[in-house]
Every structure is written in structure tokens, then in C-alpha cells.
Amino acid sequence: MSFANLAAVRKFGKFSVSSLSSSVVDLAAFTLLCNALRPHLPAGALILTATVAARVLSSLCNYLINYFFVFHSRAAHGRSAGLYAVITVLKTLASALLVAGLAALLPAGTPELALKIPVDVALFFANYLLQKAFVY
Numbered sequence: 001m002s003f004a005n006l007a008a009v010r011k012f013g014k015f016s017v018s019s020l021s022s023s024v025v026d027l028a029a030f031t032l033l034c035n036a037l038r039p040h041l042p043a044g045a046l047i048l049t050a051t052v053a054a055r056v057l058s059s060l061c062n063y064l065i066n067y068f069f070v071f072h073s074r075a076a077h078g079r080s081a082g083l084y085a086v087i088t089v090l091k092t093l094a095s096a097l098l099v100a101g102l103a104a105l106l107p108a109g110t111p112e113l114a115l116k117i118p119v120d121v122a123l124f125f126a127n128y129l130l131q132k133a134f135v136y
Contacts, residue, residue, distance in 0.1 A: 011070060015128050018065040026058035059088055071136035083135045091123050098123075 001009075033050035041049060063084045067073045073080060095116065102115045 014070040022058045022062035026054050029054035029057045073136035080135050
């Protein structure tokens with residue numbers, strides 16, 4: 001394997017670890033926020049608030065880890081953070097739309113999770129390529 005190929009594999013490995021770490025932050029923050037806000041909010045508002053706040057926190061962590069440790073970027077934070085946010089929102093919308101579209105095409109009762117996993121895996125690879133090309 002050439003040095004360039006090895007470097008690309010290492011970068012993708014770092015990106016994968018960064019994504020996994022951000023998922024842990026997302027789940028931990030969601031859990032903590034649910035516990036903290038439960039006495040103050042009704043169930044629907046609790047879940048929405050905890051989900052959005054946890055996702056913002058985990059996305060910030062993911063952006064910073066990717067910026068400094070995965071891509072070793074020197075891009076201006078305003079530009080790269082803005083592009084990262086756009087890609088993150090588009091990825092989230094794409095996931096929701098693709099899972100909903102597949103659910104409409106497949107037999108009723110197909111578990112949503114069985115649709116979401118392959119969609120999100122494909123989007124993970126697309127996300128890496130987009131971040132590499134445009135964000136950092």
C-alpha cells in the first residue's frame with residue numbers, strides 16, 4: 001500500500017472514530033438532558049428539546065475534532081463551520097426523506113430501523129467525502 005493510500009485510510013479511520021465519539025456525546029447529552037428536564041417539560045417537548053440540544057452539542061464536538069485532528073484544517077472557522085452546518089442539516093433531511101420514501105415503497109410493517117441503518121451508512125460515506133472536499 002502506498003503512503004498516500006495509507007494516509008487516506010488513516011484519515012478515514014480517524015473520521016470514523018470522531019463520528020463514533022460524537023454519537024456517544026449525543027446519546028449521553030440526550031440522556032442527561034431528559035433526566036434534567038423531565039420535571040419541567042411535557043414528554044413531547046422534553047424529547048424535542050433534548051434531541052436538538054444534544055445534536056447541537058455533539059455536532060460542535062464532531063466539527064472541532066474533525067477540524068483539528070482528522071483533517072488538520074487551516075480553513076477559516078466561519079466558512080468551514082457554516083459549510084459543516086449546511087451538510088449536517090442536509091444529511092439529516094436526506095436521511096429522513098430516504099427512510100420515509102423507502103418505507104412508502106416497501107411492504108407495510110417493514111421496521112424503520114432496518115431502512116435507516118443502510119441509508120445512514122451510505123450517508124456516512126457521502127458525509128466524509130463532502131466534508132473532505134468542501135469543509136476542511
